[in-house]
Amino acid sequence: MITCEKCRNRTCCTMVVVEIETPENKDDYEDISWYLYHPGISVFIEQDEDNPEEDQWNVRFDSKCMHLNGNGKCNAYDEKPPICTEYSIENCDHEFNDMKVHFKSPEEYKEWLKTCEEYQELCKKEEETKANKEDN
Numbered sequence: 001m002i003t004c005e006k007c008r009n010r011t012c013c014t015m016v017v018v019e020i021e022t023p024e025n026k027d028d029y030e031d032i033s034w035y036l037y038h039p040g041i042s043v044f045i046e047q048d049e050d051n052p053e054e055d056q057w058n059v060r061f062d063s064k065c066m067h068l069n070g071n072g073k074c075n076a077y078d079e080k081p082p083i084c085t086e087y088s089i090e091n092c093d094h095e096f097n098d099m100k101v102h103f104k105s106p107e108e109y110k111e112w113l114k115t116c117e118e119y120q121e122l123c124k125k126e127e128e129t130k131a132n133k134e135d136n
């Protein structure tokens, strides 16, 4: 197992990752672009660790912690928040091995949407509903 001293990325100190709701409708899918319009923010999908059949969507903010010093060590000492002291290296996916796809730009995401069956299905349904309304 890797030790924190040997960790190249120091993922836990150089970014913030927040889980977001899995998109359920066409607008949800299209709203993901909003995150990607902001520099330094990306979105990734990984295997849900509690339910391997499901996807977990996350927003990633690349931003180095103000307490990380030039030697890759933490200068926060007693000010280190519980999230840092309680974080377990055993569960640390510092290389993002569970990641399935990582969107770093709106263009990348748009291209992926063209291949996403669920999104394409939702678009088709919306078109059909619109056409039905026009016919009535």
Ligand code: SF4
Pocket (backbone or CB within 6 Å): 002, 003, 004, 005, 007, 008, 009, 010, 011, 012, 013, 087, 088, 089, 092, 093, 094
């Ligand atoms: S907890 Fe994980 S990401 Fe953080 S330094 Fe250690 S191995 Fe790297």
Ligand code: SF4
Pocket (backbone or CB within 6 Å): 012, 013, 014, 065, 066, 067, 068, 069, 073, 074, 075, 076, 080, 081, 084
């Ligand atoms: S407080 Fe220390 S351990 Fe926590 S993220 Fe910042 S540098 Fe890393």
